[in-house]
Structures are given as C-alpha cells and as structure tokens.
Amino acid sequence: EIVLTQSPATLSVSPGEGANLSCRASQTIGSTYLAWYQQKPGQAPRLILYGASARATGIPARFSGSGSGTDFTLSIRSLQSEDFATYYCQQYYSWPRTFGQGTKLEI
C-alpha cells in the first residue's frame, strides 16, 4: 500500500500569512490522483483539491496545489480565520486508498 507522509505535523502561522503543506508518497501516484481535504473539529472532512491542483466546488482561489510523482504541496495564501484546520492528503491511484496523517494548521 502507498504510504503518504505529511509535513509538518503542525504549522503555526498568523492570519494573512501564507502556508505550504507537504505530502510525500512512498511510490509514484502520477499527477492526477492526489486530493486534499480540510477538517475542522467535530466536522466531516471537506474536499479542497483533487487531481493535485483542481479546486473543488466553492473553494476559494487562495487554495492551490502542485506536484506530481511522489511530492505534492498544498499552498494557502493570505490565510483567513476559517482556514485554520487539519488538512489531509489522499491518494486514489491504487488500492487501498490511503490518507496522510494530517497537518494541523494553527494560529
């Protein structure tokens, strides 16, 4: 199974700043089978990006994604208060589908 390693585990930033979250796969997953989800306490996850860089419906343009192969990045510019949450990457290239362990974005 493909192991996804996210870094850092926790990222402390201030509103208005930018953030880069990393997701590294144990083997290549191409360029179109990587998704990012946002989860706030007590809520279900929410799809943010798919295909490594495509924004899901209703996701603002300050969220962007890049990468291919084994290294992927979620970038958030000009952080808003509602962006502070835990972010998970997921690969849907091979079975079983797997998630990274998450990066908590905190103030």
Place this chain on the structure above:
Amino acid sequence: QVQLVQSGAEVKKPGASVKVSCKASGYTFTNYEIHWVRQATGQGLEWMGWVSPNSGNAGYAPKFQGRVTMARNISISTVYMQLSSLGFEDTAVYYCARKGVRGVPLDYWGQGTLVTVSS
C-alpha cells in the same frame, strides 16, 4: 442538494457487530460509489472500502477484509457498512462519502456515526 445522512451513535461490546447506514438524497443514487472512512478520536482518517450502489460490488482495505461488509438497498437509497468482531480499537467515528465523477474523489460526506466499543 446532495445529502448523506448516517444513522445514530452506537455502543457495542467487544466481539459484537455494528451496522451503520448512510441514506443518500439529492442525486441519482446508483451513479456514484460510496466509500467508508473512519477516524479514531484525535487520530487521522482511515479508508475502509467502497461499494457500488449500481452493481452492489464492493472492495475493502486488506486490514478490514473478512470483517467488514458493505451493501446497498436501492429502493431506499441507502448504503450499509457492517463491521464484525469489534475490538476496543474500533471505537471511532465512521463516515460515508460519495465518490464523484470525472476524477473527483470524495466530494460529499455524511455527518459521521460514533461507534463506541466498551465492555
């Protein structure tokens, strides 16, 4: 609007089974796979498997193979996830999620069902 509404919280004893339901509305039920993901308290997301509401075909993560069954009832637009031989480590929130089309992964999620395994 698309909605996935899950059944309520459950408390089970070790060794028992639990069956969680996920009722879909707002879209054509048979056109989209449903996946199940669980999350232990304070932990990350763990993918469990999927079921096709159209065919009934299902696939499971190796970790759960032999212990999980995912099925559907088309007449009531509902998918089920049954997990047997429960252990304390199965205490978690269980989510159903719809897999989108054209390369979109899990685009809509249920609200989650807390399953507590306690003696």
